[in-house]
Amino acid sequence: MIERHHLRIISAVQEFGTLTEAAMALHLTQSALSHAIRKLENQLGTPIWQKDGRNLRLTASGELLLNLGQRVLPQFEHAEAVASLIANGQQGLLRIGMECHPCYKWLLKVVAPFIEQHPHVEVDVKQAFQFGGMKALLGYEIDVLVTPDPLYMPSVDYLPIMDYEHVLVVSPQHSLAKAAFVTPEQLAQETLLTYPVEPSRLDIFSRFLTPAGVNVGKHKIIEATEIMLALIHANRGISALPRWLVEEYQSDYSLSAIQLGQTAMRKTMYLGTRTNEASPNYIEAFKHVAVKVAKHAFSQTVS
Structure with missing residues (x-):
């Protein structure tokens, strides 16, 4: 019978790469971990891992159990957390x-x-x-x-x-600060500041620059909103952000919000x-x- 601890073991081995590290993470001895998996393999009549040099590679059955664990283990943890709170x-x-x-x-x-x-x-x-x-x-x-x-x-x-508008955010000293709207070509030499998200998932790329075949001069990743806005305030880069966010920070930073394209990006x-x-x-x-x-x-x- 497949039990919860089997799924935890399989997930841990997949995460940490070795039986030794998985056993340490689960506060088990390596022999206890191996015994639990051998018992499950005997019950199922199929191996869960195969040796691949020094590494372990999941079999088709192992992949099936790993996917099951990824679905149900968070549900177990959530139910336990809520029950504890109650x-x-x-x-x-x-x-x-x-x-x-x-x-x-x-x-x-x-x-x-x-x-x-x-x-x-x-x-x-x-x-x-x-x-x-x-x-x-x-x-x-x-x-x-x-x-x-x-x-x-x-x-x-x-x-x-x-509902909000996505706008280009620049320093009031930037050459584009007074523009009614900007075109993709006007950003070709700019330093664009974005959050750590794949460019394909960023609207400034997927909906504005990439369709026009344009790229920016430099692309820098910034994790913190306040740091990003401070750099824009100092005219050290530009970004594309929600207009409501710009308005929220106007009292802290000098910022100019410009429409992206002739038609606003909603x-x-x-x-x-x-x-x-x-x-x-x-x-x-x-x-x-x-x-x-x-x-x-x-x-x-x-x-």
């Missing part, structure tokens, strides 16, 4: 996944009133996913996905939260949740607060 007099755990780097400023405005209304709900925010935001949602690593780029499928519901922020699932009341409450905050805190909102 046992301690708390109501639950809300895990929010972010596929929108600049959205932390927005999220702070949502989380504060939500926590005030639901003091017994723990809130956890994740931005680094093992298999991407959508797989994290479907794999029960998170409960809500914040994303401006929804991947539509029957198993996920999306709630539009806020975006919508969504909250994604799993469909056909009996969700806790606090998830619906979070969505309600998110919509309310978007309508009152930012000027470019969904009607």
Whole structure:
């Protein structure tokens, strides 16, 4: 019979590469780990690993069990975490996944009133996913996905939260600062600052530069929004960001927001949740607060 500890062992060996390191991570002896897997192999009548030099390579059966573990182990962990909170007099755990780097400023405005209304709900925010935001949602690593780029499928519901414009952000001293709009060709010699996201997933590339066959002079990765804005303020680069974010930071930095192209680049922020699932009341409450905050805190909102 396949048990939870078998799946944990297979996942750990795949992650750490050797039986020794996996055993250490799981606080087991290597012999106990090997014995558990041999017993499972005997029950299934098939090997799980094959020797590949000094390394272990999963067989087809091993891959099947690894995929099973990746799906169900997060669900076990989530159920245990929520049960523990309930046992301690708390109501639950809300895990929010972010596929929108600049959205932390927005999220702070949502989380504060939500926590005030639901003091017994723990809130956890994740931005680094093992298999991407959508797989994290479907794999029960998170409960809500914040994303401006929804991947539509029957198993996920999306709630539009806020409509906004994506703009070019430059220093007021930049030569483009007074332009009504910019063309891709005008950015060919610029230093573009972006978050650590694949260029193909960045709108400035996929919707603006790449279709025009244009690239920038230099592309620099910046993780922190405040550092990015400080560099733009100092005329050390440009970026493409939501207009609402620029407006939020105007009191801290001197920034100019310029329309990308002759037609404004519009975006919508969504909250994604799993469909056909009996969700806790606090998830619906979070969505309600998110919509309310978007309508009152930012000027470019969904009607």
